[in-house]
Amino acid sequence: MKGDRVEAVVDTGQGVQTFEIVASRNGRRIEVTTARGIVEVTEVTRGGTPVRTGRFMASRLIALVEHPAQEQDGARVDVTTRRRMGSARVRAGEVIGGD
Numbered sequence: 001m002k003g004d005r006v007e008a009v010v011d012t013g014q015g016v017q018t019f020e021i022v023a024s025r026n027g028r029r030i031e032v033t034t035a036r037g038i039v040e041v042t043e044v045t046r047g048g049t050p051v052r053t054g055r056f057m058a059s060r061l062i063a064l065v066e067h068p069a070q071e072q073d074g075a076r077v078d079v080t081t082r083r084r085m086g087s088a089r090v091r092a093g094e095v096i097g098g099d
Contacts, residue, residue, distance in 0.1 A: 003069030004030045006041045008054060009062040016062060021054050023069070032064070039064060 005022040023030050027046040032039065037058045043051045 002026045002028060005067045006030050006032060007063070007065040007067070008039070008041060008056055009065075010056055011060050011062055019054055019056075021052065030066070032066070034058065 002023050002025055005020055008019045008021075010017050010019065021030060021041045021043055023043055028043055028051065031042045031044050033042070034040075039056045039058050039061055040053060041056075041064075042053045045051060
């Protein structure tokens with residue numbers, strides 16, 4: 001949803017640096033995935049096409065803060081985070097294939 005944003009605070013070795021990825025247009029959303037030690041934050045269109053992506057090493061990530069957009073009436077919007085673990089596929093609580 002337009003206005004959603006994610007802040008990533010990363011340890012650079014000489015301090016910290018903050019990155020921000022924002023859903024900048026109507027119909028776009030932010031997706032956060034984790035796989036093999038990499039956290040990926042992507043702005044995605046309605047059709048699922050990635051517009052911009054930030055990839056961060058999980059060991060260097062200090063904080064990942066999701067800021068959902070406000071509805072017109074001031075109500076909060078529910079946030080869902082999808083998590084991808086390794087190459088295994090999960091369906092209805094059971095692991096299929098995988099490492």
